[in-house]
Amino acid sequence: MTKPSEFALIVFAVCVSSCLGFTYGAGAAKQSKYTVIGRVYCDTCRVEFETKISEPISGAIVNLECKNRTNDVSTFKSPDISTSSTGEYKIEVTGDYEDSDCDVNLVKSPREDCNEPTEAWRKARVVLTAADGVSGDARYANNLGFKKKEAVPQCKQILTEMGYYELKGELGTEVAP
Numbered sequence: 001m002t003k004p005s006e007f008a009l010i011v012f013a014v015c016v017s018s019c020l021g022f023t024y025g026a027g028a029a030k031q032s033k034y035t036v037i038g039r040v041y042c043d044t045c046r047v048e049f050e051t052k053i054s055e056p057i058s059g060a061i062v063n064l065e066c067k068n069r070t071n072d073v074s075t076f077k078s079p080d081i082s083t084s085s086t087g088e089y090k091i092e093v094t095g096d097y098e099d100s101d102c103d104v105n106l107v108k109s110p111r112e113d114c115n116e117p118t119e120a121w122r123k124a125r126v127v128l129t130a131a132d133g134v135s136g137d138a139r140y141a142n143n144l145g146f147k148k149k150e151a152v153p154q155c156k157q158i159l160t161e162m163g164y165y166e167l168k169g170e171l172g173t174e175v176a177p
């Protein structure tokens with residue numbers, strides 16, 4: 001008569017200890033899990049920042065790499081990830097990278113007319129550690145972009161609206177044909 005209840009007690013005890021153990025383990029910094037989220041655009045004005053006529057690129061390839069800040073050795077590298085129809089990517093990362101610099105890198109564009117890597121818009125730094133006080137698993141990266149081969153005609157007006165037309169001299173003929 002006492003056997004089944006003893007058995008139940010043992011099952012209960014095992015469950016409690018393993019459940020506690022699991023919670024304990026998940027709380028440690030080494031078990032951190034992050035989802036890095038961002039978007040890839042076609043820079044239709046060749047200005048290396050987002051405008052309202054930047055176009056999301058579907059099927060663009062990005063990856064994420066973390067490097068030891070002291071000796072530049074790679075500490076994490078994600079597989080190549082492809083963007084969705086809205087140009088969005090999500091990269092899963094496990095671990096804590098307090099001592100590394102982590103960047104999302106543009107790898108490849110599927111668009112023949114928009115595949116020029118940009119200088120300013122090809123890398124996005126993300127912070128992947130619990131030590132910086134940012135809570136939550138989702139980490140949003142700045143958007144990235146490839147430059148279109150030729151700026152579209154609406155750019156002049158768009159950039160004027162944005163207050164950039166004064167920079168025409170610096171931006172050169174690319175923006176104001």
Ligand SMILES: *[C@@H]1O[C@H](CO)[C@@H](O)[C@H](O)[C@H]1NC(C)=O
Binds near residue numbers: 069070075099
């Ligand atoms: C980073 O490099 C330094 C210097 O070589 C080393 O002491 C440290 O353990 C490394 N950290 C990681 C997380 O690999």
